[in-house]
Amino acid sequence: MAGGSRQPGRSVTSKVLSILGAFDAAHPQLSLTDLARRSGLPLSTTHRLVGELERWQALSRAPDGRLRVGLRLWELGQLAPGRMRELAHPWLQELFGTTGENVHLAVRDGLEVLYVDKVHGRHAVPIVSRTGSRLPMHPTGVGKALLAHEPDWFVKSYLARKLERPTAHTITEPGRLARELAAVRAQGYALTYEEMTLGSCSAAAPILVDGRVVAALGVVLSSRRARELTRLVEPLLSATAGISRACASPPASGYGP
Amino acid sequence: MAGGSRQPGRSVTSKVLSILGAFDAAHPQLSLTDLARRSGLPLSTTHRLVGELERWQALSRAPDGRLRVGLRLWELGQLAPGRMRELAHPWLQELFGTTGENVHLAVRDGLEVLYVDKVHGRHAVPIVSRTGSRLPMHPTGVGKALLAHEPDWFVKSYLARKLERPTAHTITEPGRLARELAAVRAQGYALTYEEMTLGSCSAAAPILVDGRVVAALGVVLSSRRARELTRLVEPLLSATAGISRACASPPASGYGP
DNA sequence: ACAGTTCTTCCGCTCAGTGGAAGGGGCCTA
DNA sequence: TAGGCCCCTTCCACTGAGCGGAAGAACTGT
Numbered sequence: 001m002a003g004g005s006r007q008p009g010r011s012v013t014s015k016v017l018s019i020l021g022a023f024d025a026a027h028p029q030l031s032l033t034d035l036a037r038r039s040g041l042p043l044s045t046t047h048r049l050v051g052e053l054e055r056w057q058a059l060s061r062a063p064d065g066r067l068r069v070g071l072r073l074w075e076l077g078q079l080a081p082g083r084m085r086e087l088a089h090p091w092l093q094e095l096f097g098t099t100g101e102n103v104h105l106a107v108r109d110g111l112e113v114l115y116v117d118k119v120h121g122r123h124a125v126p127i128v129s130r131t132g133s134r135l136p137m138h139p140t141g142v143g144k145a146l147l148a149h150e151p152d153w154f155v156k157s158y159l160a161r162k163l164e165r166p167t168a169h170t171i172t173e174p175g176r177l178a179r180e181l182a183a184v185r186a187q188g189y190a191l192t193y194e195e196m197t198l199g200s201c202s203a204a205a206p207i208l209v210d211g212r213v214v215a216a217l218g219v220v221l222s223s224r225r226a227r228e229l230t231r232l233v234e235p236l237l238s239a240t241a242g243i244s245r246a247c248a249s250p251p252a253s254g255y256g257p
Numbered sequence: 258m259a260g261g262s263r264q265p266g267r268s269v270t271s272k273v274l275s276i277l278g279a280f281d282a283a284h285p286q287l288s289l290t291d292l293a294r295r296s297g298l299p300l301s302t303t304h305r306l307v308g309e310l311e312r313w314q315a316l317s318r319a320p321d322g323r324l325r326v327g328l329r330l331w332e333l334g335q336l337a338p339g340r341m342r343e344l345a346h347p348w349l350q351e352l353f354g355t356t357g358e359n360v361h362l363a364v365r366d367g368l369e370v371l372y373v374d375k376v377h378g379r380h381a382v383p384i385v386s387r388t389g390s391r392l393p394m395h396p397t398g399v400g401k402a403l404l405a406h407e408p409d410w411f412v413k414s415y416l417a418r419k420l421e422r423p424t425a426h427t428i429t430e431p432g433r434l435a436r437e438l439a440a441v442r443a444q445g446y447a448l449t450y451e452e453m454t455l456g457s458c459s460a461a462a463p464i465l466v467d468g469r470v471v472a473a474l475g476v477v478l479s480s481r482r483a484r485e486l487t488r489l490v491e492p493l494l495s496a497t498a499g500i501s502r503a504c505a506s507p508p509a510s511g512y513g514p
Numbered sequence: 515a516c517a518g519t520t521c522t523t524c525c526g527c528t529c530a531g532t533g534g535a536a537g538g539g540g541c542c543t544a
Numbered sequence: 545t546a547g548g549c550c551c552c553t554t555c556c557a558c559t560g561a562g563c564g565g566a567a568g569a570a571c572t573g574t
Contacts, residue, residue, distance in 0.1 A: 011561070012269035012531070013309040020333055021313075028336045033551060042533045047553070052270040056278075060338070065552095069336040071366060074373075076277055077334020078389025079285045079326040081317070086387075090378055093350065109328055116331075121347055130343075132335025268530075269562075290520060299564050304522070322521095 012049075015041055019049055020058075020069075025133055029068040084215060085117050088207070088243045092119045095219065095239045099232050102220045104129060104204075106142040108150070111158060113143040116215070135196065138163055138177055139170045141204030142216040144190035148181040149206050149213040155181060169194040189233055194223050201226045203233055205240045209247040217243070269306075272298055276306055277315075277326075282390055286325040341472060342374050345464070345500045349376045352476065352496045356489050359477040361386060361461075363399040365407070368415060370400045373472070392453065395420055395434055396427045398461030399473040401447035405438040406463050406470040412438065426451040446490055451480050458483045460490055462497045466504040474500070 022030060022038035030038065036046035050067060053059040057072035085105065092103045096119040105117040112134040129135060137143030137158065147155060155178070163172040171177050184190040189205040204218035217240050219232050279287060279295035287295065293303035307324060310316040314329035342362065349360045353376040362374040369391040386392060394400030394415065404412060412435070420429040428434045441447040446462040461475035474497050476489050 011309060013273055013306060014313075016270055016273055017309075017313045017315065023333065023336050025336065031551075032553095043552085044533055044535095044554085045531085048531085049270060052268060052274075056271075056274045058274065062338075068338060069333055071337055071371065073330065074334040074337035074339075075371065075389050076280065076326055077331035077337075078387070079280050079282065080328055080331035080334075081319075081325060082331075089376075093353070093376065096350070097354065114328065114332065119346075119350065130335070132332050288520075289522095300521085301523085301564055301566095302562085305562085 015039075015045065016049055016053070019046065019053070020073075023069055025130065029062050029066040031066050035067055084207075084247060087246045088215070088217070089117060089119075091239045091243050091246075092117060092217070095217070095235055096120070098235050099219060101232065104142060104218045104220065105215055106140075106146070106218065107215045108137070108143075108146045109134070111137065111161075113137055113140055113146060113216075115142075136164050136166075138172065139166055139192065139196040140218070141190050141192045141202035141220070142218040144181065144184050144192065145204040145206045145216040145218070146213060148184035148190065149208075166196055167194055167198050169198075171195060189237060191229060193226060199223050201229055203229050203236055205233075205236050207240050207243050207247070209244060214247070215243075272296075272302065273306055273310070276303065276310070277330075280326050282387065286319050286323040288323050292324055341464075341504060344503045345472070345474070346374060346376075348496045348500050348503075349374060349474070352474070352492055353377070355492050356476060358489065361399060361475045361477065362472055363397075363403070363475065364472045365394070365400075365403045366391070368394065368418075370394055370397055370403060370473075372399075393421050393423075395429065396423055396449065396453040397475070398447050398449045398459035398477070399475040401438065401441050401449065402461040402463045402473040402475070403470060405441035405447065423453055424451055424455050426455075428452060446494060448486060450483060456480050458486055460486050460493055462490075462493050464497050464500050464504070466501060471504070472500075 018039040018041060019035060022035050027034075027038070032047060032050060033043065035050065036043045039046060041049075050059060054061070054067075054070070057070040059067050059073075060070040062068055084107075088105050092105060096103045100121065102120045103118070104115055106113045106115045108114070113136075114134050115129045115131055118129065118131050135143065137147045147158060150158075159174040159177060163177075164170070165172050171180055189203060191201070191203050193201045199222060200220055201223045202218050202220040204216050206213045207215045207217060217236060219236055221228065221232075275296040275298060276292060279292050284291075284295070289304060289307060290300065292307065293300045296303060298306075307316060311318070311324075311327070314327040316324050316330075317327040319325055345362050349362060353360045357378065359377040360375070361372055363370045363372045365371070370393075372386045372388055372390050372392075375386065375388050392400065394404045404415060407415075416431040416434060420434075421427070422429050428437055446460060448458070448460050450458045456479060457477055458480045459475050459477040461473050463470045464472045464474060474493060476493055478485065478489075
């Protein structure tokens with residue numbers, strides 16, 4: 001038999017998606033063989049599919065011949081629900097302007113926070129989060145701000161899992177975390193002290209549109225300057241208020257991230 | 258016959274790509290039927306493929322049930338060759354800070370400019386270009402800056418086509434445009450006066466890495482303030498120089514847009 | 515109630531997709 | 545120069561995944 005033992009039950013689409021899914025922040029470019037390995041597809045199949053994807057510029061080749069995500073996909077990604085990002089960006093800039101600190105916009109996706117926008121200075125800062133990266137919710141400022149406003153059942157099921165503990169300061173004890181979240185909800189913003197990364201602390205606040213939390217805005221700074229954090233809260237809150245207002249007014253339809 | 262007259266010679270991959278390709282800036286969300294129409298696929302086929310794409314969050318649904326590009330594709334797009342964008346962004350911000358005007362980063366893709374980054378104030382500005390949008394080269398500042406540094410054969414073939422003429426000020430006469438490009442190359446930057454959009458003028462300069470032009474930086478402002486344009490050239494050039502330096506130093510590999 | 519539109523499901527035929535294997539090319543070390 | 549190794553590309557005969565027309569379900573407006 002020529003086809004030998006194929007792998008039944010996998011649609012072509014799922015194969016294409018396996019290929020695309022093989023790329024991530026840690027592996028932004030892959031050789032064909034690596035790609036086949038990571039996607040779990042036979043080399044020849046990968047080869048053919050990659051050819052088709054390349055023709056459409058969904059994938060492109062680095063100078064060294066390795067494959068990477070193509071411009072066309074970037075372009076397509078720009079169409080993803082992004083009015084929020086676009087509207088919010090000027091505020092991120094303004095907040096960056098007044099504070100001089102790294103500013104982030106993030107949304108919840110599943111059980112993680114997805115960073116959707118970022119403004120930072122050009123001087124080398126420890127890169128905790130790139131645009132497009134994901135982190136768990138409980139150790140990050142934006143994550144706590146988002147989680148605090150989720151319905152009870154959601155928080156409960158979040159807390160019920162085994163929580164990662166990236167640093168010794170991470171709060172993972174369910175009772176304490178629940179109290180922390182209640183405080184966040186009450187005061188309208190979240191603070192973190194080295195809960196995700198040693199050396200960094202942050203302040204974050206939720207952005208509400210029509211009473212629903214759609215995103216969170218966060219500021220990160222070096223933990224040596226932790227005491228300055230409270231001074232950042234006021235400009236942070238005025239930025240989130242501004243964004244909320246901007247999002248609330250226009251013809252409401254389709255706010256995602 | 259059950260299959261009836263299918264459409265042979267189109268791979269599943271190409272169908273998936275037709276579906277994704279049906280989305281563009283003018284149609285960021287589509288109903289299933291529209292999607293089938295625009296992609297040229299039978300409704301039932303579209304339906305099935307959309308289902309698979311949705312499962313992977315490559316597509317998602319707007320509150321009204323229409324389909325749009327999903328978060329997952331945005332995330333994937335963030336992996337597209339973007340060191341340049343990332344490195345350059347702080348300079349765009351700085352340039353925006355010193356000039357207060359809309360700042361763009363663009364690359365050439367095919368015969369068009371693709372806007373890859375943008376910094377603008379929050380006050381209503383006529384949105385000429387969104388991140389991810391395309392425009393022809395000859396009427397835009399960044400386009401002229403990029404085109405001026407392409408090899409002769411490329412420019413020749415560009416000029417040989419029928420050139421769009423979005424406004425009465427657009428330069429489409431090949432001889433005049435060629436002279437204009439020579440001037441741009443000589444002085445190191447390009448200026449436009451209402452050549453793309455009435456009411457807007459711009460200045461733009463190329464970004465060189467290892468002697469190759471990889472992108473262009475542009476500033477747009479209202480044409481009422483056209484005489485201020487020349488004052489923007491110096492900060493513009495210092496920004497492009499800064500970006501060039503930043504791109505040149507680190508381990509060179511894989512600069513795209 | 516009825517006509518129009520959009521979405522979803524069904525099903526048997528068939529050809530596009532499949533993946534093992536073999537062939538080509540580059541780059542080491544001996 | 546030969547041999548070993550890895551990665552990429554091409555080939556081919558089999559077969560089940562994909563196909564799309566058609567029927568039905570779910571809305572919507574009149």
